[in-house]
Amino acid sequence: MPPPDPKDREGAEGAEGAEGAEGAPGYRKRLLPHCEEVHHLTMKGMDQPLTWAERLRARAHMTICDACTNFNGQMQLMRKAMRRLGRDE
Numbered sequence: 001m002p003p004p005d006p007k008d009r010e011g012a013e014g015a016e017g018a019e020g021a022e023g024a025p026g027y028r029k030r031l032l033p034h035c036e037e038v039h040h041l042t043m044k045g046m047d048q049p050l051t052w053a054e055r056l057r058a059r060a061h062m063t064i065c066d067a068c069t070n071f072n073g074q075m076q077l078m079r080k081a082m083r084r085l086g087r088d089e
Helices: 035-047 052-062 066-088
Strands: none
Touching: 035 052, 035 066, 052 066
């Protein structure tokens, strides 16, 4: 029997983020995403609605990560400013 693949362990360093690894044999998504995935979800959510699972994962991460909470707020502020700029012209 071959040794276990470190990517199969939940939270293993090789299993960072969910992108690109989905569908890989034995891959299990981490319960809480890394900051990189939350940044991706924040940007994606500005263009299209997120699924309930994506929203839940991002919100759960932001409850413990001030940096991602700040990033999310900055992106929302930037979006509002750009909309306001477009109306002023």
